[in-house]
Amino acid sequence: MRFDIITIFPQMLGSYLGESLLGRAQKNKLISITMHNLRDGAKDKRLTVDDAPYGGGPGMVMMIEPIAKTLKKIKRRKKSKVILLDPAGKQFSQKIAADLSKLDQLIFICGRYEGIDARVDKLADEKISIGPYVLSGGELGAGVILEAVARLIPGVLGNKQSLNEETFNYRPSKIGNKKSKVDTEYPQYTRPKIFIHTHGSKKKKLHVPKVLLNGNHKEINKWRQKHSK
Numbered sequence: 001m002r003f004d005i006i007t008i009f010p011q012m013l014g015s016y017l018g019e020s021l022l023g024r025a026q027k028n029k030l031i032s033i034t035m036h037n038l039r040d041g042a043k044d045k046r047l048t049v050d051d052a053p054y055g056g057g058p059g060m061v062m063m064i065e066p067i068a069k070t071l072k073k074i075k076r077r078k079k080s081k082v083i084l085l086d087p088a089g090k091q092f093s094q095k096i097a098a099d100l101s102k103l104d105q106l107i108f109i110c111g112r113y114e115g116i117d118a119r120v121d122k123l124a125d126e127k128i129s130i131g132p133y134v135l136s137g138g139e140l141g142a143g144v145i146l147e148a149v150a151r152l153i154p155g156v157l158g159n160k161q162s163l164n165e166e167t168f169n170y171r172p173s174k175i176g177n178k179k180s181k182v183d184t185e186y187p188q189y190t191r192p193k194i195f196i197h198t199h200g201s202k203k204k205k206l207h208v209p210k211v212l213l214n215g216n217h218k219e220i221n222k223w224r225q226k227h228s229k
């Protein structure tokens with residue numbers, strides 16, 4: 001899958017996108033990520049991409065022309081979507097991530113300042129918000145969506161099973177004849193079996209639930225299902 005990010009800060013997400021799972025996915029050619037500097041689409045020598053709002057008001061508004069020009073330069077795959085990062089857009093979810101992961105290409109438009117000239121709506125297929133709060137730019141949002149989508153692409157996660165049992169996706173193996181679907185993953189534990197938690201002068205032993213230590217997978221499955229929400 002190909003990801004393109006249009007931004008005035010093309011370096012901003014660099015090390016995050018180059019490390020760990022996303023870094024590996026790029027090395028293994030499962031995904032590609034290209035940053036596009038919006039200033040390359042500017043018309044003037046000063047590489048201006050924003051201007052004062054018509055009608056007055058605080059701050060600057062990003063101009064539509066550099067965005068349109070940059071979009072035109074991006075080679076499009078057959079199944080592609082342009083996503084505008086917008087705090088007032090559709091709230092991002094695992095379901096949206098799953099739908100987007102079926103495409104061949106996602107192009108993100110990251111706003112800054114007071115936002116983008118509203119006519120940008122005509123250039124985008126979807127307006128997505130990563131949460132009901134306002135950030136200073138769309139770059140983190142693009143990174144969030146990109147990562148949530150990329151980990152659903154076959155081969156990106158080392159262990160396919162991780163996806164099946166994950167929060168929002170958990171499908172525990174059949175218990176009896178009952179198939180179930182729950183929203184949040186069961187609690188996970190690892191070594192040590194007993195952790196001594198010190199709080200001021202008090203010490204408390206925190207144990208791993210016994211059922212997880214006995215190797216009885218039917219019992220473990222039952223416990224996990226009970227503790228998923």
Ligand code: SAM
Binds near residue numbers: 088110113
């Ligand atoms: N003036 C705008 C408003 O009141 O809605 C806020 C603009 S914000 C400072 C600048 C840019 O950050 C937005 O154009 C958008 O691209 C991005 N952004 C901010 N919060 C976001 C969120 N929750 N989800 C997605 N993008 C966001």
